[in-house]
Amino acid sequence: MxxxxxxxxxxxxxxxxxxxxxxxYRGEQIFKWxxxxxxTFDEMTNLPKALxxxxxxxxxxxxxxxxxxxxxxxxxxxxxxWELYDGNCVESVxxxxxxxxxxxxxxxxxxxxxxxFCASTIGGLVRCLEPSELIDQVLFAGLDSESKISxxxxxxxxxPLDNFDNVMRFLELVNHPLGLNIGMRHISLSTCxxxxxxxxxGDYNIQLTLSVSLHGPDDETRSKIMPVNRSTGVDKLLExxxxxxxxxxxxxxxxxxxxxxxxxxxxxxxxxxxxxxGTGSHVNLIPLNNVDESPLKPSKPETIRRFIEILEKNxxxxxxxxxxxxxxxxxxxxxxxxAMRE
Numbered sequence: 031m032x033x034x035x036x037x038x039x040x041x042x043x044x045x046x047x048x049x050x051x052x053x054x055y056r057g058e059q060i061f062k063w064x065x066x067x068x069x070t071f072d073e074m075t076n077l078p079k080a081l082x083x084x085x086x087x088x089x090x091x092x093x094x095x096x097x098x099x100x101x102x103x104x105x106x107x108x109x110x111x112w113e114l115y116d117g118n119c120v121e122s123v124x125x126x127x128x129x130x131x132x133x134x135x136x137x138x139x140x141x142x143x144x145x146x147f148c149a150s151t152i153g154g155l156v157r158c159l160e161p162s163e164l165i166d167q168v169l170f171a172g173l174d175s176e177s178k179i180s181x182x183x184x185x186x187x188x189x190p191l192d193n194f195d196n197v198m199r200f201l202e203l204v205n206h207p208l209g210l211n212i213g214m215r216h217i218s219l220s221t222c223x224x225x226x227x228x229x230x231x232g233d234y235n236i237q238l239t240l241s242v243s244l245h246g247p248d249d250e251t252r253s254k255i256m257p258v259n260r261s262t263g264v265d266k267l268l269e270x271x272x273x274x275x276x277x278x279x280x281x282x283x284x285x286x287x288x289x290x291x292x293x294x295x296x297x298x299x300x301x302x303x304x305x306x307x308g309t310g311s312h313v314n315l316i317p318l319n320n321v322d323e324s325p326l327k328p329s330k331p332e333t334i335r336r337f338i339e340i341l342e343k344n345x346x347x348x349x350x351x352x353x354x355x356x357x358x359x360x361x362x363x364x365x366x367x368x369a370m371r372e
Contacts, residue, residue, distance in 0.1 A: 035089035036162035065209035130180035138188025158193040185220040191227035247302040288329035303344035
């Protein structure tokens with residue numbers, strides 16, 4: 031079995047090379063090549079030919095293929111469907127903002143969290159992505175689009191904290207000055223609220239932005255649409271979030287999908303405000319995307335306006351997510367589902 035070299039740090043590559051009788055500095059050279067987008071060792075022209083051949087015998091380089099690419103005529107958003115080395119597919123979305131280009135990447139092939147409003151979880155979890163496969167989404171989307179990517183959101187297919195070790199290694203790789211060198215403050219990680227993993231993430235005390243998919247202020251509402259809530263409950267989740275804030279001093283953003291007649295009533299708004307009072311948290315309301323397999327529908331504009339008014343009257347910081355790529359199936363999992371059906 032060959033080893034995935036792109037999931038290794040420069041020092042680890044250097045140690046492996048020393049065992050081959052090579053100087054350790056070659057590790058940094060190879061790391062730079064890998065994070066520039068090469069797909070073969072032969073492209074590493076400053077390495078001796080014999081070393082390139084030896085590396086090809088013992089290691090492999092991940093590089094996804096663009097299976098489908100959709101470009102929004104409305105706002106320039108690009109959606110990629112990547113084919114991985116084993117034939118599985120994941121999605122990434124490149125979004126253009128005034129402050130720079132942001133890519134939303136996947137962390138798993140499928141998802142086992144079972145959220146009722148999400149196309150990603152239909153069909154369950156296939157496997158976790160390796161660190162290099164997370165890097166590849168950022169790297170090759172930038173190369174294909176000829177765009178500098180300055181921000182990363184781990185909010186695509188999968189639950190990032192359900193792939194904890196690989197995601198943490200990805201953060202090391204993408205933050206490395208010899209690689210893509212994207213700072214932690216430019217990275218957001220979205221979780222459905224795996225409390226033990228949130229605690230573990232807090233212990234690392236890294237400066238990324240944590241987003242928690244709340245979508246319901248009480249157990250009855252949240253458990254209907256998010257099965258993960260049945261094992262913890264809203265109050266336990268919010269306690270965990272407060273502990274995370276105390277450890278890291280980083281404000282948490284709560285994602286809240288507005289679902290017609292499910293979680294968008296004045297009662298829900300008032301309860302949400304009460305539960306978040308005094309936390310300094312930010313609420314990001316998300317107009318729900320339609321998913322063919324789901325009966326859930328987005329809230330009406332007037333309902334969203336009323337919800338915002340109640341939160342603001344209770345001094346809760348609230349925004350509504352700008353909807354990008356509406357003409358290209360830009361919500362998570364939709365393009366993958368179409369490809370699977372076909």
